Amino acid sequence: MSHTYFARSGVTVLELPWATPPVTANQRLHFRARAKATALVRGTVGRLASDLVPPMRRPRVTLVWLVTTRHRRDADNVVPTLKAACDGLVDAGIAADDTPEDMDKPMPIIHYAKGHPKAPGMFLVIWDSPEATAEEERAIDALTDEEDCS
Numbered sequence: 001m002s003h004t005y006f007a008r009s010g011v012t013v014l015e016l017p018w019a020t021p022p023v024t025a026n027q028r029l030h031f032r033a034r035a036k037a038t039a040l041v042r043g044t045v046g047r048l049a050s051d052l053v054p055p056m057r058r059p060r061v062t063l064v065w066l067v068t069t070r071h072r073r074d075a076d077n078v079v080p081t082l083k084a085a086c087d088g089l090v091d092a093g094i095a096a097d098d099t100p101e102d103m104d105k106p107m108p109i110i111h112y113a114k115g116h117p118k119a120p121g122m123f124l125v126i127w128d129s130p131e132a133t134a135e136e137e138r139a140i141d142a143l144t145d146e147e148d149c150s
Contacts, residue, residue: 011127012053017044019120021065021081038084045088045124053094053126058101060129061086063108066119070112078108085124094126104129104136 023037053059063082067073086098086105096102113119132140 009127011125014045014048014052014124014126015118016048016085016122016124018122021078021122023080023084025077025080038080041081041084042088042091045085046091047088049089049094049126050092053089053092055093056095056126056128057130058103058128059089059095059126060104060106060133061089062106062125064123064125065108065110066113066116066121066123067110068112068114068119073110075108075110078110081122082108089126104133 022041023034027034029037061082063078063085065073065078082105083098086095086103089095089103090098098105
């Protein structure tokens with residue numbers, strides 16, 4: 001398995017070794033089993049990234065899950081896997097921290113891709129995003145607009 005299948009223009013795609021999220025919000029695991037699964041994701045991503053991803057000032061990290069069935073899936077449910085993966089990137093020295101100031105983590109993407117050679121599979125798409133995104137700027141502007149705060 002090639003762990004980086006695309007890297008150009010500062011964008012790296014890490015192919016993760018799981019077909020389904022190893023840690024989800026809806027799992028009802030014993031706390032030790034959950035901690036073990038979280039540590040597995042964190043350690044695996046840290047090891048992959050330390051060899052393949054350069055350090056970045058403020059990486060944008062998107063978790064993409066390619067699925068082969070059209071079952072309804074909730075992107076919120078995959079966030080614990082994204083969180084553990086981002087912790088692994090910090091452990092590898094890719095980012096200073098996984099706080100919003102140091103890392104941009106949009107909602108995971110779940111994409112139906114039946115017939116795709118990499119599906120089912122999970123990927124991290126990583127690139128340096130030192131500036132605030134348009135969505136972040138709009139949110140900040142909405143909260144700090146003095147005319148609406150009267």
